[in-house]
Amino acid sequence: MSESVQQEYPLFPLGSVLFPGGRLALRIFERRYLDLIRDCMRQQSSFGIVLLAPGESEVDHPGQQAPQLSAMGCEARVVDWDQLPDGLLGITVEGGRRFQVLASRRADSGLHLGEVQWCEEVEDIPLPADCASMESLLRQLTSHPHVERLGLSAEVNGAGELVNRLAQLLPLPASDTYPLLAIDSPLDRLDALHDLLEQFES
Structure with missing residues (x-):
């Protein structure tokens, strides 16, 4: 086995x-x-x-x-x-x-x-230049007292890490964020989160 x-x-x-x-x-x-x-x-x-x-x-x-x-x-x-x-x-x-x-x-x-x-993890990739709004959103979320008690940091080193942190903290239904867990590629995961955020903003 x-x-x-x-x-x-x-x-x-x-x-x-x-x-x-x-x-x-x-x-x-x-x-x-x-x-x-x-x-x-x-x-x-x-x-x-x-x-x-x-x-x-x-x-x-x-x-x-x-x-x-x-x-x-x-x-x-x-x-x-x-x-x-x-x-x-x-x-x-x-x-x-x-x-x-x-x-x-x-x-x-x-x-x-x-x-x-x-799962065999794919190596993370550096944060793309157009992630500034997502990074800002993460900083806002981690400043909430409940999140501060959890000890989660707003500092992330890659695209996959950024998606995982946001998916954990965003007030979205679990059924909507769960599919992100199955995506291996950090870039594909980032694109999927971007699409999800656009869907809820529209």
């Missing part, structure tokens, strides 16, 4: 998309995910965040069928944690490698486990 394929990789279905280099704040309260986060922190390991199909619930209910998961996901590593005022565990995760879900199953604990293939 290819070294790029990993078996029994823990998956965390969400109604949000995590992008490489992006960050998400999560509230953890289900036992299956509390155990997962504990194990990841002890072993310094990661888990995968995958997008739920529209209408699917993030919370497991008795007798509920396994939800439909997206074909692409992103590795998540815990970079911060705290006990929230409501007593729940709050964590901040940062996105790492992208992966494709080849197959998945739900364990007896309710945790989703996947056979995933890690």
Whole structure:
């Protein structure tokens, strides 16, 4: 089997998309995910965040069928944690490698486990000269108090990184930003984001 394929990789279905280099704040309260986060922190390991199909619930209910998961996901590593005022565990995760879900199953604990293939990343390209407006938009987004708490920087070194950061922060439906996760070429990803922004501005 290819070294790029990993078996029994823990998956965390969400109604949000995590992008490489992006960050998400999560509230953890289900036992299956509390155990997962504990194990990841002890072993310094990661888990995968995958997008739920529209209408699917993030919370497991008795007798509920396994939800439909997206074909692409992103590795998540815990970079911060705290006990929230409501007593729940709050964590901040940062996105790492992208992966494709080849197959998945739900364990007896309710945790989703996947056979995933890690994506071969294309080398990023320098920021094109016409990205000034996107860079300005990123600076505006990262100045928001909520984003400041996540610790995300407005400094990016390439086109792919710029797209990932904007896609993580823009207040757009996850179903609209998710396709960007599957685009390998940084330049193609930049063009796709530009088209998406134009669509919402029109």
